[in-house]
Amino acid sequence: MPVCEILAIGNELLQGDVLDTNTHWLIQQITAIGGFIGRTAMLRDDGAAIVGALQDARERKVDLIITSGGLGPTDDDLTLEAVSVATGCPLELCPEAREMVAETYRVLAARGLFPDADMTPAREKMARLPQGAIPLANSAGAAPGVLLSWENSRIVCLPGVPGELKAIYSESLRPILRGMFGESTFIEWCLTADCADESLLAPVLAAVQRQHTEVYIKSRARRLGIDLTFDITLSCSGVEVDQLEAALRSAATELQAALVGAGIPVLDITQR
Numbered sequence: 001m002p003v004c005e006i007l008a009i010g011n012e013l014l015q016g017d018v019l020d021t022n023t024h025w026l027i028q029q030i031t032a033i034g035g036f037i038g039r040t041a042m043l044r045d046d047g048a049a050i051v052g053a054l055q056d057a058r059e060r061k062v063d064l065i066i067t068s069g070g071l072g073p074t075d076d077d078l079t080l081e082a083v084s085v086a087t088g089c090p091l092e093l094c095p096e097a098r099e100m101v102a103e104t105y106r107v108l109a110a111r112g113l114f115p116d117a118d119m120t121p122a123r124e125k126m127a128r129l130p131q132g133a134i135p136l137a138n139s140a141g142a143a144p145g146v147l148l149s150w151e152n153s154r155i156v157c158l159p160g161v162p163g164e165l166k167a168i169y170s171e172s173l174r175p176i177l178r179g180m181f182g183e184s185t186f187i188e189w190c191l192t193a194d195c196a197d198e199s200l201l202a203p204v205l206a207a208v209q210r211q212h213t214e215v216y217i218k219s220r221a222r223r224l225g226i227d228l229t230f231d232i233t234l235s236c237s238g239v240e241v242d243q244l245e246a247a248l249r250s251a252a253t254e255l256q257a258a259l260v261g262a263g264i265p266v267l268d269i270t271q272r
Contacts (some may be wrong), residue, residue, distance in 0.1 A: 001036040001237055002063040002181055007053050008042045008067035009079055010160055016183055021067045021111050022158075022165050029169060030066075034184025039061065040268060045070060050082035054155070060087075062153055064180070069160030071143040073122035079157055080129060080146065087150045089130035097135035098127035105140045123204045140167035147176065154180070187244045188235040189252050192268040195217075196228045205232065212251040229267065239270045 006026055012018040020042060027037050038060070043049050050070075057065045070079030084091045102119055109117040126143040129135060136145030136156075141164035146157040156173060158165045196199055199220050209217045219232045234251050238244050256266045 001034060001184060003038045003061075004030050004035045004066065005038055005057050005062045005067065006062075007050070007067045008040070008160075009045065009050060011045050011076075012041050013069075014044055018211055020161055022160065025162070025166065026066060026068070026169070027173070030064075030177070031186050031237075033174070033188055034167070035064065035177070036180045036237070038082055045076045045078055047058045047078045047085065047105055050079060051086045054083065054086035057253040058151065058153060064154050064156065064177075066156045066158065068158045068165055070105050071126060071146070071157060071159045072140075073125050077125075077186045083148065083155055083157060084130045087130060087148065087155070089148065089150075090131055091128045092131050094127055094129045094133065094249065097129055098124065100135055100137060100144045101127050101142050105137075124267045136168050136172040138164055139171060144168075145172060147173070176188040177195045182241045185239070185241060185244070186235065186237045187241070187248060188233055188270075189248050190230040190270050190272055191234070191252060191255060191259075191266055193230045193232055194265040194267050195230055198230060200262065200264065201232070201259075202231060203266070204262050205255070208251060208258055211254065212247065214247050215251040217251070217255070233272075 008020045008023050013020050023040050030037060041053055041140065043053060050261065054065060057095050067079055072076045080091060101123055105114060105117040105123060108114045113262050129146055130148050133146045133148040136147055138144050141159055141161060143159050145168040148155045158168055193201065198219060205217050205219060215234050215236045217232065219230045221230055234248050236244050236247055252269060259266055
């Protein structure tokens with residue numbers, strides 16, 4: 001599976017002013033199309049820190065690095081400058097990106113939301129991309145997303161505003177990632193076990209896991225209290241959906257039987 005890392009950028013995240021929902025949402029989207037999230041990080045608006053994180057990801061041979069935040073018109077929006085430094089690709093005005101930004105301001109000015117549509121230096125800043133980068137249309141805001149090939153990796157830069165990030169991903173980025181990931185997909189099943197002690201589950205899960213190495217099995221508490229229950233997820237990724245479902249069905253059947261045999265009732269089995 002392609003290995004992905006996500007860098008959420010912004011002082012507001014690390015000061016507790018804004019909750020980082022972008023990373024959680026991106027993990028769900030990337031996992032659903034067959035990507036593997038190897039690491040996430042939260043960084044301040046600090047150029048050196050962003051450069052270091054990008055270079056560290058390159059050293060780990062990450063296939064896809066996604067950043068969120070830092071694409072706006074202000075001086076503390078440093079993401080593209082950091083990408084330029086890390087990759088050695090100088091920033092340059094991208095005509096396609098400039099037209100995307102200009103069109104957004106023309107529309108907003110026509111609606112009376114801005115006094116003019118002039119391409120000021122601050123607005124033009126959002127169209128200065130690392131050399132060779134491709135702009136990704138942003139139907140919900142001004143700053144385009146950015147896609148850049150870097151050695152054996154790809155870097156995707158998305159705005160920090162959740163609505164803009166989701167619009168770019170859904171409308172522009174997902175088809176690109178589908179091509180990058182191929183036909184890979186992710187399937188997850190969930191068993192709910194009536195058990196008050198996870199240590200009783202552990203040996204049962206370990207035994208089934210050894211027999212089904214292609215399926216990842218994980219338990220997590222569902223509700224604390226006298227009648228504690230656990231959700232047990234079984235998941236796998238691959239290309240052949242029929243094979244994935246067969247593997248999950250086999251593992252789930254064996255797990256259910258093993259749990260019942262250990263005196264642990266299974267309350268529910270669902271496919272997510």
